[in-house]
Amino acid sequence: MSNNPLQTNNITKCFAKTCRSTLCQTPPVKGKKRCRMHYGAKGIGTPKGSQNAFKHGRYSRETIANRKETVMLIRQFRALLREISLI
Structure with missing residues (x-):
């Protein structure tokens, strides 16, 4: 192993499907499988009990x-x- 911080051999990719139907090449958030743009970051999403998406019941x-x-x-x-x- 080298001490080169630019070496990314052991870093996996997000591989979430993008809007263009290609795979995301961004590294995932530490401890997650997805990058920050594909819901890998903590606190992503609506809070529990949110009624913002309620349309018709x-x-x-x-x-x-x-x-x-x-x-x-x-x-x-x-x-x-x-x-x-x-x-």
Whole structure:
């Protein structure tokens, strides 16, 4: 091993896919697999519980539960209609 700081034989590359569909050649952040521009740095991303990306709530827990309950009620109603018409 040499003491040359420019020698990068043991440094891996980020290899994340860039916008141009090529591989990133930047070295990763220490202790991470990606470079600072590809979410390797600490503190990257939105804080927990951020509502900035909330658009419509179609996939929120509450909406999914309401849809499941509605489907169940429709199935029960159809079964009841089948029973009534057969009697």
